[in-house]
Amino acid sequence: MLANLRQLASPKNFYQFAGTIYPWILFLAVGTLCFGLVWGLLYSPPDYQQGETVRIMYLHVPMAIMSMAAYMVMAGASAVGLVWHLKTAHIVARSCAPIGAMFTLVTLVTGALWGKPMWGTWWQWDARLTSELILLFLYLGYIGLYQAIDVVETAERACALLALVGVVNIPIIHFSVEWWHTLHQGPTISRLNPTIDASLMGPLYLMILAHWMIFMAYVLMHSRTAILARERKTQWVKSLV
Amino acid sequence: MNPKRKQRLISVIAIVVGVSLAAAILLYALRQNINLFFTPSQIISGEAPLGTTIRVGGLVKADSVIHPQEGVAMRFVVTDNVGEVTVSYSGLLPDLFREGQGVVAIGVLNAEKKLIASEVLAKHDETYMPPEVYEAMKASAEDSTIKQP
Numbered sequence: 001m002l003a004n005l006r007q008l009a010s011p012k013n014f015y016q017f018a019g020t021i022y023p024w025i026l027f028l029a030v031g032t033l034c035f036g037l038v039w040g041l042l043y044s045p046p047d048y049q050q051g052e053t054v055r056i057m058y059l060h061v062p063m064a065i066m067s068m069a070a071y072m073v074m075a076g077a078s079a080v081g082l083v084w085h086l087k088t089a090h091i092v093a094r095s096c097a098p099i100g101a102m103f104t105l106v107t108l109v110t111g112a113l114w115g116k117p118m119w120g121t122w123w124q125w126d127a128r129l130t131s132e133l134i135l136l137f138l139y140l141g142y143i144g145l146y147q148a149i150d151v152v153e154t155a156e157r158a159c160a161l162l163a164l165v166g167v168v169n170i171p172i173i174h175f176s177v178e179w180w181h182t183l184h185q186g187p188t189i190s191r192l193n194p195t196i197d198a199s200l201m202g203p204l205y206l207m208i209l210a211h212w213m214i215f216m217a218y219v220l221m222h223s224r225t226a227i228l229a230r231e232r233k234t235q236w237v238k239s240l241v
Numbered sequence: 242m243n244p245k246r247k248q249r250l251i252s253v254i255a256i257v258v259g260v261s262l263a264a265a266i267l268l269y270a271l272r273q274n275i276n277l278f279f280t281p282s283q284i285i286s287g288e289a290p291l292g293t294t295i296r297v298g299g300l301v302k303a304d305s306v307i308h309p310q311e312g313v314a315m316r317f318v319v320t321d322n323v324g325e326v327t328v329s330y331s332g333l334l335p336d337l338f339r340e341g342q343g344v345v346a347i348g349v350l351n352a353e354k355k356l357i358a359s360e361v362l363a364k365h366d367e368t369y370m371p372p373e374v375y376e377a378m379k380a381s382a383e384d385s386t387i388k389q390p
Contacts (some may be wrong), residue, residue: 045371049337054369083249120335120362124345126277164256168264179268181276181298183345188367197370 022220029213040203060110062211070100078160090156095222101139127176128184138166282324330358337363
C-alpha cells in the first residue's frame with residue numbers, strides 16, 4: 001500500500017499527473033480571478049467606514065491568506081520529504097517558495113497602500129506587520145539557502161529544516177492581533193460569525209478561491225519544470241526532450 | 242512504519258515542538274515590548290515612562306474633542322472604558338478620526354500624564370458593511386432604545 005503511494009509520487013508520475021490537471025486549474029484560476037475582480041472592484045458596495053478604499057481588501061486579504069497557506073504547504077511537503085525521502089515532496093516544497101514570497105510582498109505593499117489613507121501611516125512596527133515581514137525574510141532565506149548549496153540533496157534537506165523552523169511564525173502572524181495590542185484590526189472571516197456583510201463577503205471569498213487556484217497552478221507548473229531539471233539524466237526525461 | 246522513518250518523523254516533530262517552545266518563551270518575555278501601545282489604564286497605573294516617546298491606544302471619548310483655537314492645540318480624551326488620558330495635538334488627523342473611534346497617539350507624557358502627541362493614527366474595526374446596512378442597523382437600534390421603557 002505504502003509502496004504503491006511511493007510509486008504514485010515518483011517524479012515521473014507526478015510530472016504526468018501535474019501536466020494533466022494544471023491546465024484545468026489554470027483555467028479556473030483565470031476565470032474566478034476575472035469574475036472576482038469585476039465583482040469586487042465594480043459591483044460591490046463601499047464600506048460604511050472606509051468608503052471605496054475597502055476594495056483593497058479584495059487583493060490584500062487573499063494575498064495574506066495565501067502567503068501563510070503557501071508556507072504551510074511548503075513546511076508540510078518539507079516534513080514529508082525529510083521523513084519519507086520523497087524527491088517529489090522536496091520539489092513541491094521548493095516550488096512554493098517563489099510564489100509564497102510574491103504573495104507576502106504584495107500583502108505588505110497593498111497593506112501599506114491601505115494603511116496610509118485609513119490609519120494615516122504606511123508602516124508601524126506592529127506585531128502583525130512585523131511578523132508578516134519576517135515571513136518575507138523566511139521565504140527569501142529559503143530561496144537563498146537553496147541557491148547557496150551546490151549538492152541538490154543537501155540543499156533540499158537544509159531548506160526543509162529551515163521551512164520547519166520557520167513554521168512557528170505562522171500562528172504568530174495569525175494570532176498577533178489577538179495576543180498583543182496592534183494597530184492592525186482583529187480577525188474578520190476566521191471567526192465563528194464573520195463580521196462582514198454578505199455583499200462584501202461574496203467577492204472576497206471568490207477572490208480567496210481564485211488565489212488558491214493561482215497558487216496550485218503555479219506550484220504544479222513550477223514542479224514540472226523542476227522535475228525535468230532534477231531528473232535530466234534519467235531515461236524517461238531524455239526520451240521526452 | 243520502518244524504524245528509520247519513525248526516527249526521522251520523531252526528529253521532525255521534535256524540531257517543530259522545540260522551536261515553538263523557544264518562540265513561546267521568547268514572546269512571553271518580550272510581551273510588553275511587542276504591544277504597539279499602552280492603554281490609558283496602564284498609563285494611570287504608572288507603567289508607561291514619562292518624558293520619552295510612547296504610543297497610547299484606545300477610543301476617542303464621546304464629546305471630549307476640543308478643536309484648536311488660536312495658539313492652543315486640539316485636545317481629546319483617549320479611554321479604554323477604565324482609564325482616561327488627555328491628548329493634545331496640533332497636526333493633520335486621519336479621515337477616520339472621530340469620537341468613539343479607535344486611535345493610536347504617538348507622543349511624550351508630561352508630568353501631569355498628559356500626552357503631547359506628534360502623530361495620531363486611526364484604527365478601524367474588523368466590521369465591514371455597506372453604508373445602507375449601517376444606517377438600517379443604526380435606525381433599528383434607535384427604534385429599540387425608544388421602545389424600551
